[in-house]
Amino acid sequence: MYKIDFVFSKTDWMKYISHLDLMRLFVRAMRRAQLPLKNTEGFSPHPKLSLKRALKLGLESESEEGSIILKVPVSAQEFITRLQAQLPEGIRLKDVQGNFN
Numbered sequence: 689m690y691k692i693d694f695v696f697s698k699t700d701w702m703k704y705i706s707h708l709d710l711m712r713l714f715v716r717a718m719r720r721a722q723l724p725l726k727n728t729e730g731f732s733p734h735p736k737l738s739l740k741r742a743l744k745l746g747l748e749s750e751s752e753e754g755s756i757i758l759k760v761p762v763s764a765q766e767f768i769t770r771l772q773a774q775l776p777e778g779i780r781l782k783d784v785q786g787n788f789n
Contacts, residue, residue: 690758690762690786691756691757693753694767694781694785695784696752696754697748697750698748698752698778699748699749699778701778703746703747706745707739711737711739713776713779714739715734717771717775718756718771718774724760725758725759726758737755738754738755739752739754740752740754750782751782764784764785764786
């Protein structure tokens with residue numbers, strides 16, 4: 689398991705997206721980017737994605753935090769390049785940290 693912590697901004701029209709929809713947006717973007725997502729175990733498996741705090745609807749932010757667990761390591765630059773290409777305008781990755789061995 690490889691934990692990746694990332695910081696992103698949520699601006700423009702994306703400020704009107706709910707927290708649950710933002711979670712779905714990241715999962716779909718990560719799947720389209722073909723990142724090796726680690727799923728939970730059990731009856732209804734889903735990617736191990738966590739967004740640190742839920743913003744109120746209509747608020748913009750320049751430093752939201754999230755983390756994802758991957759099956760195999762991906763370099764920080766590759767993670768940013770692949771994921772940013774799949775994210776809509778208004779969601780911008782700013783920083784990525786983790787164990788990339």
